[in-house]
Amino acid sequence: MKPAGAPSDLSWSSVDWRAVEKEVWRLQVRIAKAVRKERWGKVRSLQRLLTRSRAARLWAVRRVTTNKGKRTPGVDGVVWRTSREKLAAVESLTRKGYRPQPLRRVYIPKRHGKRRPLSIPTMRDRAMQALYLLALNPVAEIQADPNSYGFRLRRSVADAWGQCYIALAKRHAPEWIFEADIESCFDRISHPWLLENVPMDREVLRKWLEAGYLEDATFHPTLAGTPQGGVVSPVIANLALDGLEEAARSAVPDRVEGIRSKVHVVRYADDFIVTAASRKLLVEQVIPAVEAFLAERGLRLSPEKSKITHVGRGFEFLGAHVRKYGRKLMMKPAQGSLRGFLAGLRSFLKKHPGMVTWKLIQELNRRIRGWVEFYRCLVSSRVFRKLDQELFRSLWRWVRMRHPSKRSRWLKGRYFPRVDRRDWTFCAKVPSRQRELFPELARQRLTLLRASSVTIRRHVKVRAESNPFDPSYHDYFARRRRTPRSVVLGATA
Numbered sequence: 019m020k021p022a023g024a025p026s027d028l029s030w031s032s033v034d035w036r037a038v039e040k041e042v043w044r045l046q047v048r049i050a051k052a053v054r055k056e057r058w059g060k061v062r063s064l065q066r067l068l069t070r071s072r073a074a075r076l077w078a079v080r081r082v083t084t085n086k087g088k089r090t091p092g093v094d095g096v097v098w099r100t101s102r103e104k105l106a107a108v109e110s111l112t113r114k115g116y117r118p119q120p121l122r123r124v125y126i127p128k129r130h131g132k133r134r135p136l137s138i139p140t141m142r143d144r145a146m147q148a149l150y151l152l153a154l155n156p157v158a159e160i161q162a163d164p165n166s167y168g169f170r171l172r173r174s175v176a177d178a179w180g181q182c183y184i185a186l187a188k189r190h191a192p193e194w195i196f197e198a199d200i201e202s203c204f205d206r207i208s209h210p211w212l213l214e215n216v217p218m219d220r221e222v223l224r225k226w227l228e229a230g231y232l233e234d235a236t237f238h239p240t241l242a243g244t245p246q247g248g249v250v251s252p253v254i255a256n257l258a259l260d261g262l263e264e265a266a267r268s269a270v271p272d273r274v275e276g277i278r279s280k281v282h283v284v285r286y287a288d289d290f291i292v293t294a295a296s297r298k299l300l301v302e303q304v305i306p307a308v309e310a311f312l313a314e315r316g317l318r319l320s321p322e323k324s325k326i327t328h329v330g331r332g333f334e335f336l337g338a339h340v341r342k343y344g345r346k347l348m349m350k351p352a353q354g355s356l357r358g359f360l361a362g363l364r365s366f367l368k369k370h371p372g373m374v375t376w377k378l379i380q381e382l383n384r385r386i387r388g389w390v391e392f393y394r395c396l397v398s399s400r401v402f403r404k405l406d407q408e409l410f411r412s413l414w415r416w417v418r419m420r421h422p423s424k425r426s427r428w429l430k431g432r433y434f435p436r437v438d439r440r441d442w443t444f445c446a447k448v449p450s451r452q453r454e455l456f457p458e459l460a461r462q463r464l465t466l467l468r469a470s471s472v473t474i475r476r477h478v479k480v481r482a483e484s485n486p487f488d489p490s491y492h493d494y495f496a497r498r499r500r501t502p503r504s505v506v507l508g509a510t511a
Contacts, residue, residue: 030101033076041073042152043487050156050487061217065153069219075111078148079104082141082249092140093122093232110142111149118143118225121245123233135205137231137245147226147249150218156487157217158253163263164482168287169252171486172495175336176395178286179349180479182340185282185293186329187347192280192293196300197333199323200312203288204251205243207258208316212244216257226250242316255288258315262308266292269307270299286336300326338396351393351401359389360408367416375433375446376464382409383467390469395477402469413444413466437465 045068052060068074082088083098091097098104121137128134139147155171162170167178185191209227213220226248230239244251263283270279280295281304292308294300305319312318327333332341339352363385370378386409390402417433424432430442437443444466480498484491 030104038073038076042077046156046487047489050160053157053160068153069149074149074152075108078111078145079107081148082144090138092138093119094140096141098141107145111145113222118229120229120237121231123231137247139248144249150222151250151253154218154253158257159485159487161260163260163285165263165283166285169256173480175286176477177480178284178336179338180477181284182335183347183349189345192295193329194294194297194300195327195329195333196292196305197325197327198290199320200288200317201320203317204246204255206316207243209242211315212254216254262311265307265311266304269303289336291335297326349396351396351398356401363409364412367412371419376448379446379464379466386467386469390472394472394475399474405469
């Protein structure tokens with residue numbers, strides 16, 4: 019009898035991916051059920067069964083050959099492209115004799131001129147991590163903090179913002195916020211702690227943690243941390259920080275001197291905030307408990323970036339500015355985020371002075387749509403209008419640079435005509451040949467997306483107790499996929 023998803027003609031394109039997914043999910047549900055019953059021997063047995071199944075190996079190879087890094091090689095320079103290479107990779111995913119290769123170290127730019135280290139595993143190591151992640155995810159979901167939203171299935175930044183609103187919007191909500199920043203979280207997590215507490219094959223985990231990295235042809239050992247860039251690293255980091263919410267809550271009784279303590283924790287990966295009724299509670303009880311929790315895992319808070327703020331003065335969380343004006347809580351896109359996005363658009367326009375106009379509009383629309391969709395669940399109308407105004411000025415400079423000898427009236431008629439009763443619309447005609455090749459360009463004229471035309475909607479937060487590996491929540495997540503997870507937000511400030 020053939021395993022689930024086995025191709026009949028040994029062709030990658032003939033794999034029944036629906037059967038593969040069904041088989042993997044069936045085993046993951048069994049693992050989650052065993053975890054809830056605390057049958058850890060059964061959990062380990064099912065994890066071994068999953069990691070050795072052909073369906074899971076097929077799914078792991080598919081993941082690393084279809085994501086954004088599918089063309090990025092590791093230190094061996096190997097990339098799986100053909101059907102034969104992918105099927106051979108499936109057979110190579112075995113624990114026996116497995117030894118990961120060093121990671122390839124690169125750096126990606128951050129704000130303020132800093133750089134973030136990124137370690138790139140080989141394709142085989144990425145596929146092995148994806149394989150073992152399938153067995154680790156059901157355990158991680160059950161052990162996760164209720165209000166942890168980063169790198170978790172069916173959860174997003176919008177859910178973290180929603181929980182922040184729930185915790186702070188009420189009339190008698192806590193007023194003091196501890197903005198926590200963990201210093202080099204991914205690079206400093208204790209290896210002994212991970213090996214002792216992460217519920218997966220310890221030998222495989224140890225090999226990943228101690229693989230080291232190559233930089234300028236020089237090998238560097240890794241004595242702590244989990245490398246940023248690995249498929250499994252975010253979930254391992256989440257497991258290290260799970261329990262933080264309980265540690266902060268248990269450090270303070272429900273009532274202190276007759277006043278509710280109002281301790282809440284909202285976390286997205288290693289970014290989190292802690293609320294309390296008073297500054298004194300945060301300083302004397304909550305923060306020491308958080309520091310003790312992190313120290314056990316080899317981590318510490320950054321003294322420069324961690325601070326206590328009053329909700330009336332406002333603070334930034336995951337790219338949103340949160341502030342209470344009297345009794346009303348407002349969450350808007352942070353000014354730094356808007357400035358950074360506009361700087362990226364201006365840089366793009368400056369680098370492409372001679373770009374075909376309809377292609378320019380197509381690229382700008384892609385960028386604008388992504389940024390606006392991310393922030394449309396906040397009170398963003400004014401920020402969106404500001405984005406439109408600043409982008410218009412940049413585009414006007416772009417067309418003047420493109421045609422320095424032309425008058426303003428000619429430039430306006432060429433690039434900013436009246437379209438659908440709206441004047442000064444940046445647009446361009448699309449050649450008929452391109453409309454035939456790309457169905458999405460069906461209209462003869464392509465117009466620039468106006469951020470202010472996007473409807474503001476409040477995101478409906480995911481239930482804290484929901485679990486994608488619990489069959490009782492199958493219909494719940496199916497409804498969230500089918501229907502818009504937002505309602506119209508009335509505020510237009």
